Amino acid sequence: MNRTVVWFRRDLRIYDHEPLWRAARRGEVIPVFVFDRALLHHPETGAARVEFMVNCLQNLDADLQRLGGRLVLLSGDPVEVLPRLVVETQADGIYSYTDCERIYGRVRDARLNQALAARQLKIRWFEPTASTGELMAYPRYRQWWYQEMARPLVPAPARVEVPPDVHGEPWPTLAKLGHQADGKPQPVGSTAAARRLLRQFCAEKADRYYWQLSYPSAEVTTGLSPHIKFGVISVRECVQTIRRADDRGDRRIQRSYHQLISRLRWGNGFTQRFRYLPQLELRSLYRIFDDDGWVFDEALYQAWQTGHTGFPIVDAAARCLQATGGYLALNFRTRAIYSSFLSNLLGMDWRYGALHFMRHLIDGDCPIDHYQWAMQSGVTHCVDKTWTRIYNPQQVAVDRCDPEGSFIKRWVPELAHVPPAQLGQPPPTQGYPAPILDYREMRSLRVQQLEQQRHQFLNTDNVVPHLGRMPKMVTPFGTERYGSETAWCAEEVSQLFPIALDLDSLEPQQCLDLRTWFVAHVDIMPPKNRQRTQTTPSDTEQLSLL
Numbered sequence: 001m002n003r004t005v006v007w008f009r010r011d012l013r014i015y016d017h018e019p020l021w022r023a024a025r026r027g028e029v030i031p032v033f034v035f036d037r038a039l040l041h042h043p044e045t046g047a048a049r050v051e052f053m054v055n056c057l058q059n060l061d062a063d064l065q066r067l068g069g070r071l072v073l074l075s076g077d078p079v080e081v082l083p084r085l086v087v088e089t090q091a092d093g094i095y096s097y098t099d100c101e102r103i104y105g106r107v108r109d110a111r112l113n114q115a116l117a118a119r120q121l122k123i124r125w126f127e128p129t130a131s132t133g134e135l136m137a138y139p140r141y142r143q144w145w146y147q148e149m150a151r152p153l154v155p156a157p158a159r160v161e162v163p164p165d166v167h168g169e170p171w172p173t174l175a176k177l178g179h180q181a182d183g184k185p186q187p188v189g190s191t192a193a194a195r196r197l198l199r200q201f202c203a204e205k206a207d208r209y210y211w212q213l214s215y216p217s218a219e220v221t222t223g224l225s226p227h228i229k230f231g232v233i234s235v236r237e238c239v240q241t242i243r244r245a246d247d248r249g250d251r252r253i254q255r256s257y258h259q260l261i262s263r264l265r266w267g268n269g270f271t272q273r274f275r276y277l278p279q280l281e282l283r284s285l286y287r288i289f290d291d292d293g294w295v296f297d298e299a300l301y302q303a304w305q306t307g308h309t310g311f312p313i314v315d316a317a318a319r320c321l322q323a324t325g326g327y328l329a330l331n332f333r334t335r336a337i338y339s340s341f342l343s344n345l346l347g348m349d350w351r352y353g354a355l356h357f358m359r360h361l362i363d364g365d366c367p368i369d370h371y372q373w374a375m376q377s378g379v380t381h382c383v384d385k386t387w388t389r390i391y392n393p394q395q396v397a398v399d400r401c402d403p404e405g406s407f408i409k410r411w412v413p414e415l416a417h418v419p420p421a422q423l424g425q426p427p428p429t430q431g432y433p434a435p436i437l438d439y440r441e442m443r444s445l446r447v448q449q450l451e452q453q454r455h456q457f458l459n460t461d462n463v464v465p466h467l468g469r470m471p472k473m474v475t476p477f478g479t480e481r482y483g484s485e486t487a488w489c490a491e492e493v494s495q496l497f498p499i500a501l502d503l504d505s506l507e508p509q510q511c512l513d514l515r516t517w518f519v520a521h522v523d524i525m526p527p528k529n530r531q532r533t534q535t536t537p538s539d540t541e542q543l544s545l546l
């Protein structure tokens with residue numbers, strides 16, 4: 001009988017899973033997950049996310065058991081573990097999805113390909129939905145994304161037959177995986193839970209989502225991000241569920257559905273950017289921003305991390321992140337205000353911020369996190385925009401995001417007595433620090449700095465010469481602070497799988513196509529030209545905090 005190993009990574013589901021479905025149709029299946037030390041001990045790995053992942057694996061195991069199978073757990077370096085498994089179980093080969101989240105994964109997968117080929121063993125890679133090796137212009141990718149989302153879902157296999165003589169390791173404790181629980185409340189990591197969240201969103205939140213997604217206290221977003229990160233539900237299933245959901249003929253609901261689908265597309269778009277340019281994990285998009293201008297101050301970094309900056313909305317975000325892992329509680333806008341403060345106002349390299357986020361976010365996803373950090377720091381969309389988005393963390397942010405002050409008061413109880421109208425710049429308060437910086441002064445310094453840096457390539461047609469290249473050594477950022485399993489990156493990296501774009505051999509048309517990924521596709525006006533229409537009720541506009 002045919003036998004196939006299915007290697008699960010960030011695709012912890014049985015539905016809409018092509019490798020599993022195809023393997024089950026061929027014959028026996030060995031569904032395997034490998035606990036990989038290099039990822040468990042990566043400086044950007046957080047205990048809460050590992051805990052959530054283990055819960056996702058347990059639920060994947062339960063789903064497989066309902067189909068007659070089970071999940072086989074192994075630990076070690078997949079480059080050694082997987083060829084051994086194929087040989088020992090006499091499997092025909094491995095089926096797996098490609099993954100472009102991290103450089104480490106792509107180095108490992110290139111080495112695995114070599115190790116298998118050296119022993120004449122086989123692996124078949126599948127492309128995850130909305131991931132492509134072809135360099136497309138962004139407008140075309142957008143169209144293609146919608147086509148991909150409309151393709152029928154792959155059904156769950158009717159049965160998964162696992163050979164009885166294949167044994168894995170027992171379930172590890174978090175401590176065995178090298179982490180200690182840090183008390184963050186954990187969502188349930190299962191497909192059923194993700195589907196419930198989506199149903200709940202459609203039934204209870206969709207009429208408010210578009211307008212209230214910037215209010216942390218409204219908790220109006222789906223809460224799907226950790227599930228999407230680990231592939232517990234496919235993005236295509238999410239999109240199709242939303243498209244089928246009853247909008248009750250309500251334009252507010254239609255607008256929210258549209259917005260949510262766009263956001264799901266953004267998430268995939270960031271992963272696609274990483275597929276083209278894996279260096280974005282370690283570097284800014286444009287070289288100039290890494291070469292010049294950042295400062296670092298340990299005491300200020302700690303004040304930002306622990307929520308002692310004297311800016312209440314920033315401090316509330318800081319404490320919320322550490323206590324909850326951001327799940328549902330730290331929405332996009334609050335993350336943006338919090339991140340902009342570190343890089344734009346404190347002038348610190350965005351990579352320190354992205355590192356801290358990744359260590360705490362339950363939904364931490366490297367392409368989204370790193371690219372969002374770089375965007376909020378003003379170092380991405382700057383080819384044809386002369387303006388800079390720097391959030392004002394004072395009363396403007398409070399009025400627009402937390403008008404009643406409930407988010408701030410929950411996380412900064414020292415300010416419980418302060419009226420909301422003063423929460424932007426609270427009066428001196430026992431136990432709460434004075435502001436650590438002058439917003440206007442730091443903002444103006446940053447704007448000047450960015451303008452100087454951008455000057456050299458503003459309105460440039462070909463941005464490729466200005467893009468950062470893949471470094472020769474790919475040691476993860478943060479290794480010196482938190483340690484890391486670096487055996488894999490001790491030598492210069494020779495190959496990645498999937499391969500990256502070679503920026504030095506692109507055709508002129510490819511350079512133009514690549515550029516379309518790094519310009520803003522919505523025409524947002526700079527603040528001085530922005531016209532507020534008096535007739536538009538305030539809750540029909542998306543919030544701007546510029």
Ligand SMILES: Cc1cc2nc3c(=O)[nH]c(=O)nc-3n(C[C@H](O)[C@H](O)[C@H](O)COP(=O)(O)OP(=O)(O)OC[C@H]3O[C@@H](n4cnc5c(N)ncnc54)[C@H](O)[C@@H]3O)c2cc1C
Pocket residue numbers: 213221222223224225226228229260263264266267268270328330331332333335336339357361363364365366368369370372373376
């Ligand atoms: C500095 C910064 C760092 C971030 N880091 C992460 C991260 O590590 N992981 C992560 O999933 N999101 C990240 N985001 C994006 C966004 O804040 C979260 O996706 C959102 O808060 C997750 O909650 P939700 O699933 O309830 O959101 P919903 O609004 O319900 O969105 C549903 C899904 O759409 C996608 N999505 C939503 N907003 C965005 C966005 N702005 N950019 C890209 N994809 C989006 C996500 O997959 C999300 O799960 C970051 C944003 C910023 C500003």
